Amino acid sequence: xxxxxxxxxxxxxxxxxxxxxxxxxxxxxxxxxxxxxxxxxxxxxxxxxxxxxxxxxxxxxxxxxxxxxxxxxxxxxxxxxxxxxxxxxxxxxxxxxxxxxxxxxxxxxxxxxxxxxxxxxxxxxxxxxxxxxxxxxxxxxxxxxxxxxxxxxxxxxxxxxxxxxxxxxxxxxxxxxxxxxxxxxxxxxxxxxxxxxxxxxxxxxxxxxxxxxxxxxxxxxxxxxxxxxxxxxxxxxxxxxxxxxxxxxxxxx
Numbered sequence: 379x380x381x382x383x384x385x386x387x388x389x390x391x392x393x394x395x396x397x398x399x400x401x402x403x404x405x406x407x408x409x410x411x412x413x414x415x416x417x418x419x420x421x422x423x424x425x426x427x428x429x430x431x432x433x434x435x436x437x438x439x440x441x442x443x444x445x446x447x448x449x450x451x452x453x454x455x456x457x458x459x460x461x462x463x464x465x466x467x468x469x470x471x472x473x474x475x476x477x478x479x480x481x482x483x484x485x486x487x488x489x490x491x492x493x494x495x496x497x498x499x500x501x502x503x504x505x506x507x508x509x510x511x512x513x514x515x516x517x518x519x520x521x522x523x524x525x526x527x528x529x530x531x532x533x534x535x536x537x538x539x540x541x542x543x544x545x546x547x548x549x550x551x552x553x554x555x556x557x558x559x560x561x562x563x564x565x566x567x568x569x570x571x572x573x574x575x576x577x578x579x580x581x582x583x584x585x586x587x588x589x590x591x592x593x594x595x596x597x598x599x600x601x602x603x604x605x606x607x608x609x610x611x612x613x614x615x616x617x618x619x620x621x622x623x624x625x626x627x628x629x630x631x
Contacts (some may be wrong), residue, residue: 416472418448419505421588421611422534424624426452429620433500433528438489438519439507443469443482445534450478454501458484459492489556490515492527501532508573509537509566516566523581530617533577533584534610536569539591542608559600573608584612587621 387406417423426448435454437446442465446458450473457470464486473482485492489507502523508516512589527533538544543553544561547569577584588611596603620628 387556407617413538414442416447418445419503419534419536419609420504421609421624423448423609424588424626425522425532425534425587425619425621428622428626429532431500434498434500434502435503436492436494436526438492438502438504438523440469440484440503441465441505445503445505446482447472447476447478449501449503450481453625454481456482458482459487459489460484461486461488462559467549484578490519494522497528498526499531500528501534502527503534505534505536505562506538509564509568511566513566520576521581524584527614529614531614532587532619533612535573535612536610537566537573537608539606540567540569541591541593542567543604543606545606553604555604556595556601558603558605568608569604574609577610577612584613585612585615586616587613587619588624592619 420427422445430453432453433455435449435456437443437449437458438445440458440460441462443458446456446469451458453502458466460466463486464488469482469484470479473479489504492510504519504523506631511519523533533546539551540550541549542550542561542564543555544557545551545567546562547567550567572587574586575581577589589609591606591608594605594607596605
């Protein structure tokens with residue numbers, strides 16, 4: 379799989395060259411029990427179990443690779459992008475363990491600099507990425523993501539919402555629930571329906587398969603804490619994959 383051109387380098391660092399000072403997520407991804415765990419995002423996992431797919435996938439803000447590995451095991455050739463060299467190293471280790479090394483490449487670069495040609499990717503995943511960059515940048519990145527999907531591509535996105543206890547806006551700021559240890563990295567909390575409105579905008583050319591806004595307890599890193607999340611699974615308008623929901627209302631017997 380070819381790595382798209384970028385102003386930054388492919389991540390090929392080894393253990394001895396990792397720089398903790400320049401990697402703010404080094405410690406969470408260096409733990410024996412890796413931050414955020416190894417289970418893929420639930421709605422994405424359900425889709426991959428139901429819909430046989432292949433082609434190119436892009437995992438933006440891939441972290442330590444819980445979604446990257448799921449995409450590779452499902453048959454995609456995946457480019458995992460993150461600023462954390464330690465996270466990308468853990469992805470390569472996981473890929474080797476899961477015997478998917480040939481289907482995974484990593485790239486250490488800011489997600490805003492990734493080259494995304496139109497109609498290139500059959501799957502794009504952005505789990506808590508659009509909320510880690512300023513809103514103006516998130517709007518631009520969203521537009522590029524939508525354009526880069528193929529005619530049958532899927533888009534999976536998670537963002538933190540203003541319900542999150544780490545938010546500086548209501549109702550999250552009034553919450554007395556525990557806050558994530560990495561809440562400081564979230565700088566753009568999404569308001570109610572904001573992500574859904576982006577998805578149904580005519581220029582996005584998307585059809586929503588699943589959308590919800592929810593509260594979610596997280597035990598995968600640091601002390602237990604609460605999140606406010608918006609979760610979107612979408613495909614191209616005109617595409618009709620055999621998606622039965624998550625969970626399927628009446629599974630095939």
